Amino acid sequence: MAQGLAARIYTIIPENNRLERIWLLAKTDFKIQYSSSALGVIWAFVYPLMRILIYYVVFSFVFAKDIPNYGFYIFSGIMIWMYFQEATKGGLKVIRSKRYLLENIRFNKLDVYYSSILTNLIGFLVNISVFLAMMIITGLPITWKLIYYPIFIINLMMLCLGISLILSTINVYLKDISQLWELVLLLMFWINPIFFAKQKIFNMFPALLYANPLAGIIINSRDVIMYGKDPDWFLVGYNYVLAGSILAIGVWSFNKFFHKAIEKI
Amino acid sequence: MSEDNVVIRLENVSKTFTIRDKVSGNLLEKSWAFASGGNKRRIEAVKNINLEVKKGEFLGIVGANGCGKSTLIHLMTGVYKPDKGGIASIDGTYIRLSLGLGFNGQLTARENIYLNGSVMGVKISELNKNFRKIIEFAELQKFVNTKLKYFSRGMRARLAFAVAVHAEADIILMDEFFGGVGDERFKARSDEIFQKAFVNGRTIVHVSHNMRTIKQYADRVVLLHEGECRGIGSPDEILDLYRETIKVRRLSMREE
Numbered sequence: 060m061a062q063g064l065a066a067r068i069y070t071i072i073p074e075n076n077r078l079e080r081i082w083l084l085a086k087t088d089f090k091i092q093y094s095s096s097a098l099g100v101i102w103a104f105v106y107p108l109m110r111i112l113i114y115y116v117v118f119s120f121v122f123a124k125d126i127p128n129y130g131f132y133i134f135s136g137i138m139i140w141m142y143f144q145e146a147t148k149g150g151l152k153v154i155r156s157k158r159y160l161l162e163n164i165r166f167n168k169l170d171v172y173y174s175s176i177l178t179n180l181i182g183f184l185v186n187i188s189v190f191l192a193m194m195i196i197t198g199l200p201i202t203w204k205l206i207y208y209p210i211f212i213i214n215l216m217m218l219c220l221g222i223s224l225i226l227s228t229i230n231v232y233l234k235d236i237s238q239l240w241e242l243v244l245l246l247m248f249w250i251n252p253i254f255f256a257k258q259k260i261f262n263m264f265p266a267l268l269y270a271n272p273l274a275g276i277i278i279n280s281r282d283v284i285m286y287g288k289d290p291d292w293f294l295v296g297y298n299y300v301l302a303g304s305i306l307a308i309g310v311w312s313f314n315k316f317f318h319k320a321i322e323k324i
Numbered sequence: 325m326s327e328d329n330v331v332i333r334l335e336n337v338s339k340t341f342t343i344r345d346k347v348s349g350n351l352l353e354k355s356w357a358f359a360s361g362g363n364k365r366r367i368e369a370v371k372n373i374n375l376e377v378k379k380g381e382f383l384g385i386v387g388a389n390g391c392g393k394s395t396l397i398h399l400m401t402g403v404y405k406p407d408k409g410g411i412a413s414i415d416g417t418y419i420r421l422s423l424g425l426g427f428n429g430q431l432t433a434r435e436n437i438y439l440n441g442s443v444m445g446v447k448i449s450e451l452n453k454n455f456r457k458i459i460e461f462a463e464l465q466k467f468v469n470t471k472l473k474y475f476s477r478g479m480r481a482r483l484a485f486a487v488a489v490h491a492e493a494d495i496i497l498m499d500e501f502f503g504g505v506g507d508e509r510f511k512a513r514s515d516e517i518f519q520k521a522f523v524n525g526r527t528i529v530h531v532s533h534n535m536r537t538i539k540q541y542a543d544r545v546v547l548l549h550e551g552e553c554r555g556i557g558s559p560d561e562i563l564d565l566y567r568e569t570i571k572v573r574r575l576s577m578r579e580e
Contacts, residue, residue: 080442087439091430159428162403163420164443318405322341 077170084157084174088149089181107186111137118254126256128199128285131190135281136253138186139211143219143273144244146179150223151230151237154320161321168317172227176220183212190284202287210295211280218272218302224309231320252277268294272301330415331495331527332377332400337410339370339395369395371551379494380525382518384532384542384559386566388573392551393531394422397497400529416494416527417445421484421501429473433464436472437487444491454490461513462486485514495527515540535563 093100114137115130126132150172154161157171187208194201229236251273252260261268268274275298279290343365347357357363370392377383377400385393398404399412401420406412419440420426427436437458441451459465462482472480481501488496518528518541532538538545538559545562547554547569555565 076442076445076447079448080445083439083442083448087428087431087435090435091428094430159426160440160443162398163422163426164440165401165414165418166443166445170443318403321403322405 077167080166081170081173081177084171085177085181088174088178092178103182103185104189107138107141107182108189110141114254131194131199131285132281133254134186134190134193135285136251136277138183138190139215139273139277139280140248140251140253141186142179142183142215144248145182146176146216146219147222147226147240147244148237149175149179150219151226151240153223154227154230158321169313172220172223172313175223176216179219180212180216187284194285199285200287201284204283204287204289207283207290208280210290211276211283214295214298214302215276217299217306218276221302221306221309224313225305228309228312228316228320231316231323247271247273250274252281269297272298272305329379330376331379332375332415332529333411333413334373334375334399334406335411337370337373337375337399337406337412338368339392339399339404340407341367341369343367369551370399370548373399373553375546375553375556377527377529379527382528382530382541382543384530384538384545384562385548386532386535386538386545386562387548388570391548393548394499395551396548397499397529397531401497414495417492418495418497419444419488419491419493420497420499421481421488422499423477423481423501426484427472427480430471432469432471433459433462433475433483434468436483440487441491444493446491458483458486458490461489493526495529497529497531499531500533501530539563 089103093102096102098105111130111134114133118133119129149156153171153175160166161168161171191201226236226240250260250264250267250271257274257278261274268278275291275294279294279298282288283290344358345363345365347354347363373396385396387393395404397420399406400414401418402412402414426440428439431439434455437455438448438451441454442448446454459468462479462485464479464483467475467479472483475483485501515537518537528541530538530542542559544556545559546556547562547566549569554569555562
């Protein structure tokens with residue numbers, strides 16, 4: 060009894076250098092992403108901005124004056140989206156990309172998942188700061204409602220962690236999952252309120268708001284950071300329950316199948 | 325830790341892999357093979373091994389190629405899970421050293437040292453203290469900020485060994501680690517370390533074809549033959565047995 064409890068506490072409280080290690084893994088991965096290019100880390104700034112600029116130019120033609128401050132509208136959605144896309148794609152491959160450590164050293168294997176989620180957070184935080192800087196420059200008001208924003212970052216990280224754990228497990232048995240996931244991402248990209256006004260999608264297909272775990276996060280985070288509104292608390296709760304369930308399935312599949320994963324790579 | 329100081333314990337450990345061979349032929353034949361499992365094969369890599377490694381022991385593992393030595397190492401570290409009925413446990417921090425693995429080629433020597441050390445559980449402040457020692461031991465002073473992809477096999481081996489020694493892993497598992505690398509000077513130094521490891525109570529599991537090292541340092545040697553344990557005993561005993569099995573094998577191959 061006492062031993063079981065001690066073991067449980069041991070897993071909750073990080074051993075000596077666990078947080079340090081997760082952060083080092085994340086930082087190193089971030090460096091690897093950019094180390095081979097000539098511009099290096101500058102890409103972390105340039106790439107999302109160029110992407111947003113392209114979308115902005117193209118979509119301004121298509122939906123001329125539907126949405127005010129359309130550039131910011133896209134930006135606030137796309138930064139959530141880019142985090143989701145990169146984190147889940149990275150998580151899917153994490154066993155392979157971290158094989159050189161997983162195979163040779165004893166440590167808590169979940170750490171590579173945590174670090175993969177953190178790696179992309181660095182880029183995300185860069186995007187958020189650029190977003191806020193641009194709001195200040197263009198004179199859009201930033202309100203105190205911004206303090207709610209971390210709620211959505213945490214929700215998003217939970218979601219991505221859960222999906223990474225599930226996808227990387229499936230990847231062991233079915234390599235095709237990486238192609239399939241690309242297709243799912245493509246679909247999700249268009250059914251989320253990234254470019255469109257949310258009414259356009261959800262008046263037509265109200266179920267999509269709840270079936271898709273990202274929609275609520277995008278809508279609420281945008282309300283908070285761009286419009287200075289309160290989030291829809293029901294939707295926040297719903298999204299946390301959804302992300303929590305996905306994470307629980309992910310942890311379960313990790314515990315059950317992880318050792319097979321290493322054998323098969 | 326258990327009272328008898330056993331750090332690695334294997335009980336009735338077997339490992340069977342199920343693999344699928346690639347089917348040649350048209351799509352119909354391929355899908356039939358997939359659905360029926362006709363291209364599946366079971367390979368018994370390791371069969372019913374019972375083994376205990378004590379703290380501070382130097383255990384040698386010998387055997388012909390493909391006899392399951394590497395699989396056994398993976399079973400010891402828990403990277404592979406044994407088949408049903410077998411129990412494998414390891415107690416303490418470990419690092420497995422094998423050529424070509426363990427480092428990321430995109431990272432510099434410095435980054436690899438910090439990453440490996442940290443993953444093994446060493447604090448960054450500790451690594452800062454030991455960093456010079458590691459580099460000097462590996463004799464890589466001129467390549468601290470060079471990416472590992474430009475390193476030769478010998479340089480990688482030196483670095484891995486230096487990290488393992490200074491990060492103070494309780495158990496070091498070497499999988500054909502010195503297979504033809506390292507000049508005499510480096511070998512002499514690793515000899516030194518082997519001797520020191522006893523003093524520090526480090527446990528070493530050493531898979532090798534280098535009979536000299538095994539003979540000189542191993543307390544016990546395991547002989548594997550086609551996944552089975554053919555004998556555990558003193559180096560002299562087992563190495564004789566090993567030579568015999570090789571002879572028998574050659575003869576039987578000739579007869580076939």
